[in-house]
Amino acid sequence: MAQPLNFVLHVPETPEDHGQEPSPYDESDVHDSFHQLIQEQSRWVAEEGLELQERERGAGAPQTTGSGSRIPPGPEDAGAPSTATLRILASMPSRTIGRSRGAIISQYYNRTVQLRRRVSRPELRGVGRSARPSLRLYDLELDPAALEEEEKRLLLVKELQGLTVAQRDHMLRGMPLGLAEKRCLREESRTPRGKRRGRPGRRGLLPCCGRLRDACVLALHGLGLALLSGLLALVPWRYALKRIGGRFGSSALSYFLFLKTLLVFNALLLPLLLAFLVGAQAAFPPPASPGSAPSFTGLELLTGGGSFNYTVLYYGYYSNSSLTRPCALPPGGPCGREAESLPYNMPLAYLFTVGVAFFITCITLVYSMSRSFGESYRVGSASGVHAVTVFCSWDHKVTQRRASRLQCDNIRTHLKELLAERQRRQGPRSACGRLRHVAVLGLVWLLCLGTTVGCTMAVYAFSELMIKSPVSADQEGALLALPVVVCLLNLGAPYLFRCLAALERQDSPVLEVYLAICRNLIFKMAILGILCYHWLGRRVGTLKDQCWENFVGQELYRLTVLDFIFVLLDTLFGELVWRLISEKKLKRREKPEFDIAGNVLELIYGQTLTWLGVLFCPLLPAVQIIKLLLIFYVKKTSLMANCQAPRRPWLASHMSTVFVSLLCFPSFLGAAVFLCYAVWQVKPSSTCGPFRTLDTMYEAGKVWVRRLEAAGPRVSWLPWVHRYLVENTFPIYLVSALLLAVIYLNIQVVKGQRRVICLLKEQISNEGEDKVFLINRLHSVYERKERSRAGRSQETERLVDHPDAW
Numbered sequence: 001m002a003q004p005l006n007f008v009l010h011v012p013e014t015p016e017d018h019g020q021e022p023s024p025y026d027e028s029d030v031h032d033s034f035h036q037l038i039q040e041q042s043r044w045v046a047e048e049g050l051e052l053q054e055r056e057r058g059a060g061a062p063q064t065t066g067s068g069s070r071i072p073p074g075p076e077d078a079g080a081p082s083t084a085t086l087r088i089l090a091s092m093p094s095r096t097i098g099r100s101r102g103a104i105i106s107q108y109y110n111r112t113v114q115l116r117r118r119v120s121r122p123e124l125r126g127v128g129r130s131a132r133p134s135l136r137l138y139d140l141e142l143d144p145a146a147l148e149e150e151e152k153r154l155l156l157v158k159e160l161q162g163l164t165v166a167q168r169d170h171m172l173r174g175m176p177l178g179l180a181e182k183r184c185l186r187e188e189s190r191t192p193r194g195k196r197r198g199r200p201g202r203r204g205l206l207p208c209c210g211r212l213r214d215a216c217v218l219a220l221h222g223l224g225l226a227l228l229s230g231l232l233a234l235v236p237w238r239y240a241l242k243r244i245g246g247r248f249g250s251s252a253l254s255y256f257l258f259l260k261t262l263l264v265f266n267a268l269l270l271p272l273l274l275a276f277l278v279g280a281q282a283a284f285p286p287p288a289s290p291g292s293a294p295s296f297t298g299l300e301l302l303t304g305g306g307s308f309n310y311t312v313l314y315y316g317y318y319s320n321s322s323l324t325r326p327c328a329l330p331p332g333g334p335c336g337r338e339a340e341s342l343p344y345n346m347p348l349a350y351l352f353t354v355g356v357a358f359f360i361t362c363i364t365l366v367y368s369m370s371r372s373f374g375e376s377y378r379v380g381s382a383s384g385v386h387a388v389t390v391f392c393s394w395d396h397k398v399t400q401r402r403a404s405r406l407q408c409d410n411i412r413t414h415l416k417e418l419l420a421e422r423q424r425r426q427g428p429r430s431a432c433g434r435l436r437h438v439a440v441l442g443l444v445w446l447l448c449l450g451t452t453v454g455c456t457m458a459v460y461a462f463s464e465l466m467i468k469s470p471v472s473a474d475q476e477g478a479l480l481a482l483p484v485v486v487c488l489l490n491l492g493a494p495y496l497f498r499c500l501a502a503l504e505r506q507d508s509p510v511l512e513v514y515l516a517i518c519r520n521l522i523f524k525m526a527i528l529g530i531l532c533y534h535w536l537g538r539r540v541g542t543l544k545d546q547c548w549e550n551f552v553g554q555e556l557y558r559l560t561v562l563d564f565i566f567v568l569l570d571t572l573f574g575e576l577v578w579r580l581i582s583e584k585k586l587k588r589r590e591k592p593e594f595d596i597a598g599n600v601l602e603l604i605y606g607q608t609l610t611w612l613g614v615l616f617c618p619l620l621p622a623v624q625i626i627k628l629l630l631i632f633y634v635k636k637t638s639l640m641a642n643c644q645a646p647r648r649p650w651l652a653s654h655m656s657t658v659f660v661s662l663l664c665f666p667s668f669l670g671a672a673v674f675l676c677y678a679v680w681q682v683k684p685s686s687t688c689g690p691f692r693t694l695d696t697m698y699e700a701g702k703v704w705v706r707r708l709e710a711a712g713p714r715v716s717w718l719p720w721v722h723r724y725l726v727e728n729t730f731p732i733y734l735v736s737a738l739l740l741a742v743i744y745l746n747i748q749v750v751k752g753q754r755r756v757i758c759l760l761k762e763q764i765s766n767e768g769e770d771k772v773f774l775i776n777r778l779h780s781v782y783e784r785k786e787r788s789r790a791g792r793s794q795e796t797e798r799l800v801d802h803p804d805a806w
Contacts (some may be wrong), residue, residue, distance in 0.1 A: 160189040246409030254655035286319040304557035315549040316688030347690040347700040372657040417651040463534040494598035509650040516597030547688035556613035575642040591644040611671035
């Protein structure tokens with residue numbers, strides 16, 4: 001018959017406890033009582049073990065031959081653990097904690113004693129002797145497990161009564177017990193206080209005050225929870241992202257998370273431009289041009305021209321002078337102090353604001369990439385992730401039906417992806433199979449690269465045609481020709497790449513998505529490279545007497561708007577119409593899958609256009625924010641209604657890192673090179689903009705330094721800063737070296753963490769081997785003792801049976 005396990009309630013005394021007041025709960029008595037209990041129970045267990053061993057020895061004694069020799073045990077007998085070994089294993093903390101409620105109560109009793117020692121203790125004379133726990137009144141040998149557990153429960157309740165309310169609630173929350181058990185413990189620990197409050201007398205008003213105080217506390221607590229839920233509700237698309245992840249998996253979720261990241265980047269970029277460029281120029285508008293501004297017709301929303309040319313939307317509207325007018329009175333007059341003040345130099349503000357905005361974007365991108373790398377590429381193996389997902393993924397704080405159903409969908413989809421990753425094991429291909437696969441892969445790549453080269457040459461030829469046949473001011477609709485051609489190519493090329501990728505028959509959907517991303521990225525970057533050459537290499541020369549910066553800003557605005565329109569058309573015809581045709585005409589229940597590669601590359605392409613146009617169209621980030629918001633809701637609605645989950649589930653654990661990396665290196669780096677070339681090498685227009693009288697935009701800093709040197713010694717430190725920190729290349733190299741050092745140190749830290757985790761895993765494995773070794777040694781020692789005892793008993797029996805042997 002199985003006996004209850006013994007739990008040691010050992011509370012060591014600390015040196016600081018000797019100088020405090022005596023406790024109403026005498027820990028020494030409790031310790032002695034439990035020590036006595038443990039000794040008696042141990043003796044009883046030892047006696048029972050010996051009896052069991054004797055019975056087992058009598059029932060399963062080793063067979064002997066006719067000569068009386070003993071047959072050695074077989075290998076199956078040698079590996080069977082003894083009763084003592086099984087008892088040792090059953091008494092290990094890993095076997096007892098969590099299986100018995102008495103073990104939990106005993107463990108938290110020790111914690112409550114330690115916590116109670118830190119607070120003030122009541123006087124000993126105020127507590128009767130019945131409050132002191134003792135186990136000596138019970139018959140320890142006959143106590144069942146229920147009485148022992150009840151005694152430990154009473155001890156825990158008495159210790160909880162000695163704690164403060166906050167400590168008691170915190171301790172009860174952390175106990176691995178059921179809610180009903182926790183409520184009973186809380187009620188029992190609060191019973192004495194309730195009795196004291198219920199006493200009649202002159203303090204009869206206290207219960208009313210207590211109830212009022214509790215009501216106020218509960219009201220404040222409810223208000224705090226409501227505010228917290230309101231703040232969580234302000235997180236954009238919190239519930240929508242959970243629905244997408246639960247229904248379509250991490251692959252579709254990675255697209256919407258990347259869209260949210262782009263929204264954050266533009267939200268960080270726009271306030272700088274609004275505060276230092278758009279707001280400042282709007283507060284001090286330049287003098288009106290001689291010609292009258294055209295009226296708004298509505299076509300400007302597509303073309304970006306017309307009346308938009310005379311607004312803060314484009315580069316040409318900004319003035320090339322200081323926004324604070326100089327004083328015309330003689331020195332010493334009423335405005336002499338204002339004349340000596342530092343004016344707001346718009347050319348310098350324009351240049352430095354764009355530079356600082358790009359610097360902040362670069363820092364944010366590097367931080368996002370490192371953080372995404374740390375979240376995606378987890379250090380260590382994922383051998384136990386299935387068990388963790390099954391047993392530890394549920395959030396027990398979820399109480400609403402909709403939230404619980406959503407969490408079930410998330411866990412189920414995540415398990416599908418994990419199991420699909422585990423079951424997807426590519427078998428070894430034959431030599432002919434590998435050769436055929438390589439040939440097909442090379443052919444598909446040649447076709448994709450040929451398509452990219454052909455589309456690039458088509459864009460170049462069409463741009464040259466647009467230069468040779470200029471469009472008049474009355475034909476603004478013709479300016480949409482080049483953006484429409486570019487958007488059509490961007491729309492059709494991904495579908496062609498998908499048809500070619502179907503010939504490859506990749507075993508891994510992750511590899512298929514990566515290949516699609518690479519092909520689309522090469523295509524879009526080649527198109528943007530041709531457009532950049534068209535703007536800075538060709539248009540600057542043909543628009544000498546015009547404001548070419550405004551033209552480049554209008555082109556980028558048109559590309560951004562038309563890209564959004566074509567995304568809507570792609571969603572309408574590529575997903576909705578295809579679903580209707582599949583269901584109504586083809587009688588298929590299959591819906592199209594969500595194209596991760598094409599949609600992500602559209603986002604990267606649109607963000608690259610935004611970064612390219614910041615210098616020429618400062619309000620382009622605002623247009624991009626509106627575009628991203630609309631795209632999110634359109635794509636989410638189309639995904640829920642027209643798309644299905646991937647037929648082959650796959651875990652997109654590294655997708656966010658890949659997306660941010662592609663956004664950083666090809667996209668942001670290319671835009672930074674484009675703007676640096678425009679600032680340092682290209683001559684600005686002489687008819688518009690803040691740099692109209694300069695050879696390059698960068699000369700605005702030099703002109704400002706010369707003015708500061710002539711202004712006086714009060715601002716002499718600013719030219720020094722510009723000369724040694726901006727014009728000098730050493731600080732740039734130093735900052736670059738520091739950035740590379742930080743990246744290198746981050747990589748080394750990650751490697752060190754991997755090595756430490758590997759060492760810890762090895763140490764855990766060695767600890768397990770040590771436990772097995774110790775158990776085997778204990779088993780062998782016990783077997784030797786049993787054999788020696790059996791030999792001595794046989795010798796005694798032989799001497800008793802044969803007294804002549806004495």
